[in-house]
Amino acid sequence: MTTPGHDLLSLGWNESLAADLPGGTVPARVARVDRGVADVIAADGHHNAQYAARLRRATVDDPVALPCVGDWAALTLLPEGRYELDAILPRRTAFVRGGVRRVSRGGLSGDSQGQVLAANVDVVFVAEPALHATDFADLGRIERLLALAWESGGRPVVLITKSDLVGEHLDGLLADVAAAAPGVDLHAVSSISGEGVEVVRGHLEGSRTAVILGASGAGKSTLVNALAGEEVMETQQVRAGDGRGRHTTVHRELIPLAAGGLVIDTPGIRRVGLYEMSQGVDMVFADIEELAEGCRFDDCVHESEPGCAVLSAVESGELPERRLESWYKLQREAAWMARRTDARLRSEQTRKWKIIHKSMRGKGRP
The missing domain is CATH 1.10.40.50 (Probable gtpase engc; domain 3)
Structure with a gap:
């Protein structure tokens, strides 16, 4: 996914993070996680780093503390030459959803707790597809995602994707969505025609990181490919008859873009519970x-x-x-x-x- 020449600064590394890095460790950014192993990007390239035992113990009762995509991690180089993920550096922002069922050690279902979908994110793109002229945007879903976006500390931006499908009805659709998203930037985007793609790219200047959230078929992976200028995420054709895309992405992944900035693609979100709201709902x-x-x-x-x-x-x-x-x-x-x-x-x-x-x-x- 990355190309030669990526350095830590282009991934968002800064002096504040350096001050929190434990001595004797190496910094890296988490690009993907999978059952106790993280794909990380360090100065010397990609590595698969297993979680250290003390990290596993510290997070057993707190899913929010588990490593997630976008985290900055401290790696320890082991004698055998591989890296171990030793600790997670303090998060600047975190997009957390509630309603995630925790399984106890005995195998029984435990309390629902939070799950961090993305960390250290500057921009939260809420993607809602414009399917065809007779459909209405799911305003309730947009409002829910915006509440979590505001609470995360990132800046929310609403994207009406597949805008080429609604024709003359686009203005009315944008007006409805704007009323449900006061104070939030709103853009119509078509990854097929290219409409709005450069505007979206403008939110990713420098080393900014964005996460794209939305339901399956919202065109998230297609938009990532348009932003990257190449096919970095697998996509599928829309289904005949309803204009909806099939669910393709099955994991969250951090994608550094050649033109600068980073984007996190996510699977389609079926249920998004609120989690420890402070001002998120009030902002929406x-x-x-x-x-x-x-x-x-x-x-x-x-x-x-x-x-x-x-x-x-x-x-x-x-x-x-x-x-x-x-x-x-x-x-x-x-x-x-x-x-x-x-x-x-x-x-x-x-x-x-x-x-x-x-x-x-x-x-x-x-």
């Missing part, structure tokens, strides 16, 4: 937050309160009812996730204290 629904400033009560939840400016906006047609329903849904999910996370942290803390007390009793202490 900035229009509702602005309207809420006119509510009579500061604690208005926009359901049946008198003097609710948000409900008034729905009644007048200023705010689509669909948008408010989506806000309700994501707010409830974010609140539920926060409660569950608090309960899990309390449970873990209790377990740790039980272990400490048991150890103290074993030493004859009261």
Whole structure:
């Protein structure tokens, strides 16, 4: 995937990362992960690095701490000449989804926890396909991905892919999506005709890293190939009759581009749960937050309160009812996730204290 001449600076290496690198280790960027082994790019090329035992132990109860695509890793050169992935350097940004089922050591299904889809990402491309004139964009999916994008620390950008398929209906589609993505750059893109590809490339100047997220058939891999100027990801033809692409990508992979910048291609996402939301939902629904400033009560939840400016906006047609329903849904999910996370942290803390007390009793202490 890479070409000769790639150096660490072109992959995003900087002085801040260098300050966190443990002594005696070599820096590398994670390009792909697969069951305890990572494909990494170091100054001397690609390597398959197995996880060190201490890293496996440290991450057994915390999937979010596992190495992921985009991470910067510290490698240790072993006597036999191979590299071992010793540690993950602090992440600048991380795109984390919730709702991932963790399997316990006994083989039984455990708690749902977070999963990092990409790390150290500057731009999050949310790809939604324009299939044909009678289809509507999945605005709820766009809003959900944008919430996670804002929360990640990266800058979200919405891409309406396969724009050549909608013809004169494109302007209306873009208007609908723009209303669901306030404050976010929005571009129509056709990897076939080339429309918008250079605009997208402009978001990847220098050593910026982007991740492309979206459902199967959104044209993510085709866009990666268009950005790379060559076929670096396998693609398939759209299905006859519905214009949808088949699911092709089965893993996340970091692709350095010859013209500069890096892009992470991802498999189609079927379910995207929120995870430890702070301001992500509020950023997506900035229009509702602005309207809420006119509510009579500061604690208005926009359901049946008198003097609710948000409900008034729905009644007048200023705010689509669909948008408010989506806000309700994501707010409830974010609140539920926060409660569950608090309960899990309390449970873990209790377990740790039980272990400490048991150890103290074993030493004859009261």
